[in-house]
C-alpha cells in the first residue's frame with residue numbers, strides 16, 4: 001500500500017508534496033506489517049497518511065513552506081504526528097501549504113504553487129492546499145491539515161474532498177508551527193466523513209503540552225467520533241443563515257448548496273431561516289487578530305534559534321533585518337507589519353481590543369441560533385469555486401474577502417466541516433468542486449460527521 005502511494009506521488013505533477021523519503025516510509029510500513037502479523041494492529045495500522053508541513057516531524061524537514069525553515073529538521077514529533085504514528089499509520093511525506101499557513105490559495109508557499117487535481121489551471125485552495133490536492137489526486141488516503149480561518153474547509157471544498165476543523169482545543173497544537181494561537185486548530189482531511197472520524201479518533205485528546213488543550217472537565221474528550229455515523233437524520237433542524245446566501249455568492253455555488261439542502265430535507269431534516277448578523281465583520285476582525293498573534297509568534301524566527309540566516313550583515317540588528325527580509329515571503333511580511341501596527345501603543349485600543357469585543361459578539365450570534373432555532377448550520381464554504389491560478393496572486397484583499405464564510409466559525413472556536421456536494425463551472429474549463437459547510441456547536445464533531453456520512 002505504501003509503495004502504491006509512493007509510486008503515485010513520484011508520478012504526480014501537482015507539487016503537493018514538499019518532502020518524500022521512501023526509505024523512511026517503507027521502514028514504517030514494514031513495522032506496521034509486523035505489528036499486524038502479531039495481531040497487535042488497530043484499524044489504522046499500516047494505513048498511509050501525509051502531514052501538512054506545519055506539523056513538525058522527527059527526522060523529516062519541517063518547513064511551514066517557508067524559506068525561513070527551509071532546512072529545519074525537527075528533533076521531536078508534533079502530538080498529532082506522534083498519535084497517528086502510535087496508531088501505526090505510515091508517514092508518506094510532508095505536504096505543501098501556504099507559508100506559515102497564511103493564505104487561501106497555496107500560492108504563498110516558498111516552494112511553488114500546488115495545482116488543483118480537478119483542473120490544473122485552478123488553485124487547490126489553502127492554506128492546506130497540498131493536503132487537499134494529495135487526497136483528491138489519490139496520492140494519500142488521508143492527510144492532516146490546520147485551520148485558522150478556513151484552511152481545512154476551503155481547500156477541501158475546492159478539491160472535492162471531506163475535511164473537519166474540530167472545536168478549538170480538541171486537537172493538540174503542540175508541534176504545530178504557530179500562526180494565530182487562539183485560532184489554530186488541526187484536523188483530518190480525507191475522502192469521506194467516515195475516514196475523517198477514524199483519523200480524528202486518533203488525533204484528538206487532552207495534551208498537557210498545549211496550554212489551550214481542552215480538559216476533561218470542559219467536555220467529554222474520550223469520544224468515539226464514529227459512534228453516530230449511521231444515525232438517521234429525522235428531526236434534524238438545519239439553520240440556513242441569510243448572510244451566507246447574499247450578494248457575492250456565485251450562482252453555481254448557490255445552486256449546488258441549495259440542491260444539497262434539499263437532499264437533507266429528503267433525509268428527514270427541516271430547514272430554518274436564521275441570521276448571523278455579524279458575518280461581514282468577521283473579515284476585519286480576523287484580519288486584525290490573526291496578524292496580531294502572528295507578529296508575536298513569528299518573532300522567534302530571528303536567524304539565531306532556527307533555520308535560515310542571511311549573509312553579509314554588519315551587526316545584530318542588521319542580521320535580524322536581513323534574515324527576516326530574505327527569509328519571509330511577502331504575505332508573511334505583510335501580516336507581521338499589520339500585526340505589529342494594530343498592537344502598537346496608541347492603536348491597540350482602537351483595533352485589537354475592538355476586534356476582541358466583536359469576536360465575542362460573533363460567537364454570541366452562533367449561540368443565539370443554536371439556543372432557539374437549529375441543531376447545526378449549513379451554507380457554502382466559499383463564495384466561488386476554485387479560481388484560476390495566478391488570478392488573485394497579487395491581490396491580498398481579494399484573497400481575504402473569499403474567506404467570508406469560514407472566518408466566523410474560527411473566531412467562535414466552533415467545529416466546522418466541508419463536504420463535496422457537486423460542481424460549479426470553472427472560469428475557463430473543467431469542472432470545479434463545490435463544498436457544503438456544516439457548522440456545529442462546541443463538541444459537536446460526532447454530529448457533523450453523522451450528518452456528512454448520511455449525505456455521502
Ligand code: GLN
Nearest residue numbers: 101103104148149150151
Ligand atoms: N485564508 C485565511 C488566511 O489567509 C485562513 C488561513 C488558515 O486558516 N490557516 O489567514
